[in-house]
Structures are given as structure tokens and as C-alpha cells.
Amino acid sequence: MKDDVLLPYTGADALNDALMLAGVDCVFLNSGTDYPPIIESWAKYEAGGKKTPRIIISPHEYAGMSAAQGYAQITGKAQAMFVHVDVGTQNLGGAIHNAYRCRTPVFVLAGLSPYTMEGELPGGRNAHIQFLQNVADQGSIVREYTKLNYEYRTAKNIQQMTHRALQIAHSEPMGPVYMMATREVLEEDSMDVSTDLRLWKPVSPAGLDDESVSVLTRALADAKKPLIITSYSGRNTECPPALVKLAETLAIPVIEADPPVNMNFPGDHPMHAGFQARGFIEHADVVLVIDCDMPWMPVLTGPKAKCRVFYIDIDPIKEDIPLWYIKSERFMRADSYTALGQINNWFMQNPWILNQKLIESRRAKVVEIHKKMRDSWAYKEGGDERTTPEFLTECLRDIIDDDTVILNEAITNGPLISQMLPRNKPGTLFSSGGSSLGWNGGAAVGMKLACPKKDIMALTGDGSYIFSCPTAVHWMAGRYNAPFLTVIYNNQGWNAPKMITRGQHPDGYAAKADNYWTSLAPGAQLDKIAEAAGGAFARTVAAPGELRQALAEARDAVRGGRCAVVNVLLPPV
DSSP states (O other): OOGGGGOSOBHHHHHHHHHHHTTOOEEEEOOOTTOHHHHHHHHHHHHHTOOOOEEEEOSSHHHHHHHHHHHHHHHSOOEEEEEOHHHHHHHHTHHHHHHHHTTOOEEEEEEEOOSOOSSSSTTOOOSTHHHHTOOTTGGGGTGGGOSEEEEOOOGGGHHHHHHHHHHHHHSSSOOOEEEEEEHHHHHSBOOOOOOOGGGSOOOOOOOOOHHHHHHHHHHHHHOSSEEEEESSGGGSTTHHHHHHHHHHHHTOOEEEOSSOSBOOSOTTSTTBOOSOOTTTTTTOSEEEEESOSOSSOTTTOOOOTTOEEEEEESSTTOTTOSSOOOOOSEEEEOOHHHHHHHHHHHHHHOGGGOOHHHHHHHHHHHHHHHHHHHHHHSOOOOOOSSOOHHHHHHHHTTTOOTTOEEEEEOGGGHHHHHHHSOOOSTTSEEOOSSSOTTHHHHHHHHHHHHOTTSOEEEEEEHHHHHHTOHHHHHHHHHHTTOOOEEEEEEOSBOHHHHHHHHHHOTTSHHHHHTOOSOBOOSOOOHHHHHHHHHOOEEEEEOSGGGHHHHHHHHHHHHHTTOOEEEEEEOSOO
């Protein structure tokens, strides 16, 4: 193959090479009329034997963005989502909110309507639709959900700007970046600058200052009823062992604030005290909050007046959430793993400060609390003729092990899953980190692409399943050999708004009429959507006696290389 096959070297080529050099494995693609320069570049590279990222066609942008998020959640590496101008950006919808709130790095590229129209430059407008897609401020659509929102203005520095965008995406607090490019810039002559990636590393993790370490450790050592609350410290898989070490050293109960975004602390560990601060926070005299957006709900509970609260987070005052405050003695901006290392080292170097008699007495009490809590959560066989969420969750224990990766987007049944399916290994539990429902399907595809040998299981409500764009999700999974198991907790409605309305208006008109406009009955054949779109194993189960076999067959189908969806009909909302 002659070298000139790869000439001229365009802005699209420079973008491709920058992504490859930065270690971006996948481009999740939903293209349009803005993509000819990129499509031509990929074809040219294929003809010339040069590498490109793996191109994953994503029939819906929400599914593609969720897949990019899921891939990054399980690997820590940003992936790319390419979308079509303003309308493709809009179709990202809540998926970009999820990535932002979950502090997950994703590189989003959107085309812009060409800025020439009379043939002045290569790539100028040649279709009427490009006039309708020409908006004054396309970036404003997602500006509140991105760390960088910028336009490539010349092909000459596309590589530098791409590495800067990824550097920002990977620097804490991590998150999505949004870059835009016109066809003229992507067609323009560019250059390969042979970037040294050592010069584009993310910001180094920050630790606690010496004074904070001293004040915090002495407060914990003196505490009679200390408490630790976390939600997403486990996104760094080295954090859970460090947190276990601290909890064991001082016999401190640990709460994974519901819903936990990650597996932060082993569920079967005797210091694990559940998922609700309520019942503990009112009695604590020192509380350490690590990586948790909302450790308790102030309208329901909170620490007593004399309780000392310490808050460690990479974003400890939530600058982008206007109404947010926690009364804390110290807000400390630090990487949780680095901070835990400092705290644990301090106690190792100063063991004399610990009152071992007090610690062992507290340990015995926490162990007993943990045991009673776990006993109360254990499923007790009943005689119900209908499948209950509890029975379904108990049956899932038969088909998972400690290595199974669980995606929990079951919403009102999510707490039950946390209780009955304890995760004990880092990196085996994920949620969206945000509030846009539908993350589970695309995220499962992304995680399976990233870790093809892992068993991936998405647990979702029927509403969240519909929101996930299942047609796109299961087409992607089938096309790119990314099989996973979906189990739908199908209560045939939106239970959350019903529960919230009843809580706020217990004797209101809606409660008296038992009408909340939340029913999705009659239910669709949700499993058949996956079968039609991607050839998935599909099964609807209503009778409890059929459930265990259906789940086992579904697991075997996935291990045989085929997606599976088990649609479990629960008592309706």
C-alpha cells in the first residue's frame, strides 16, 4: 500500500489519531450529514491498515451514551460518543446528566452545521437540512452537564484540543466533555503532532492537609459512637479495602447511603450497617462522610446538635447544585483513597491513642446489629401465589456469584436488591449515579464490551427498561457480541410517584380514589422487544414455581453468547 493512500492528512484523521493515542477503545456512533469527513477518514485508515477505535453503531444516542458511561464506570477510561448536530445532542437527553452526576468521563463529539454555503471551502453546506440544524448556541443544550464545552476552530490543533478535553474529563471531579466540529474544520489539512501523553495526564489525586488529618483522626479516636457514610467511594476499586481497614481498626459501622452508586464496603462484613443513616445518625457523636452526595435526608433525620461531622469528597460543597447544604465541621476536598491512606497511616503510627477496650465493646455491638439486620432481610418462604419482589430477589441468588456485575436500576425495588444481594467484591455493583432512568441497558452493553469475560446482570423496573431504548440496546448487544442478562421487576407501573404522592398526601383525593396516573397496564411484552431486536432469549414469568428454571435458562443462554430478558410479573402498582 502506497503512503499517499493516507494523504491528505485531515482534521478527521488528526481526531482519530488523538483518540487512539489516548487509549479510547470505542466510538459509539450515531451519525448524520455532518460525518462524511470522519467516515472517509475511517475508510481511508482501513484501506491503509491503520488503526481506529472500535466503531459501535448506536441506533439511539441515549443507549450509546449510557454504553460509553458503563464502559468508563467499569474501566475508568473515557470512551467516545459521536452524535449528529443539535438534534443528536438533544437525543442524549438524561444520559449525559447521568454521566455528569456520576462523575464519569465521556468524550462527546457533535457535528455543527457547516459555516459556508457557496462552495468556498470543502465540506460546506449541500443539503437543506443543514440550514434547519444551524442554531446560535448548540453547546448550550448540554452546557450544564459538561466539564468542557467547546468547538474545534481549526484542524491545526485538533490533537492538542482532544488531549486537553480528555485531560479535563479524567481530572477530578471527572465527567463528560462536549466538543463540536464543522465539516470544513474536519476536512481541513492538519498535522500529526506526535503527542507525548505524559504531558497530558489528569490532575494528580489530592490528599488531606496535615491539620485536617490530625483533627479528624483524634475525633474518631475519641468517639464513642462514630459512624461512616459513603455512596460512591468504591468507584476506585482500591478504596473498599482501605475503608475496611479503617472500619476494622476502630470498629466503626459503615452505611452505604441508598442507593449506593458502587460497591463501597463488603455487604457481608460485620461492620456493614445497611443502607440508611436513619437509626444510626441520631445517636452518633462523630460522623465521617466520604464520597456521598446526600448522606441523610434532612427533612427525615440528621445528626444531633453536638455531633461532629467531617465531610471528605472530591466536590465537598457541590458547587453545581444550588440548593444543597450539610452542617459539617470540616469540608475537605480530597481523593477518598488518598485520604483513607493518610488516616489509616496515622492510626498505624499512633496506636497508643486508641482505647482498645472501648473499641472492642463497640465492635461486639456492631457485629450484633449487623447479624440482626441481615436476619431481618433474609427471605422467608411464603405461600403467595403471585411472585413477589422478595421471592424474585431470593431466586437471583441461585444464578449469581461474587464476581457477577450487577447494575441496579430497579428504583423502588432497588433497596431490596441492595439488602438481599450483598456485594462483597469491588467493581461488582453499579448504578447510574444520576436520576435519568434507562441507563441500565446501554451501560450493560458498555460493561460487557469492556469486560467480555464477566457476567453482567441488569436489574430494572419496567419503566426503566422502556426508558432504556431496548430496541437500540439489544440490537447493539446482538451486533457486537455483548450478551448480558436483564431481569425486569415488572410491577406494571411507576411506583415511585405513587409512593411519593401517598406520602405527601396520605388522605388526599388521589389516595381516596386510588388513582395516580402511574399504571402501565396492560403491560407490553417487554421481553419480546429484545427478542425481535437482537435475537435475545425472552421469557415472561408470572407463576413463582416457574421462576427459578426461567432464570437458570436465561443465565445459560447468556453464557452461550445470547442476551436474555426475563420479564417477571409482580403485583401491579
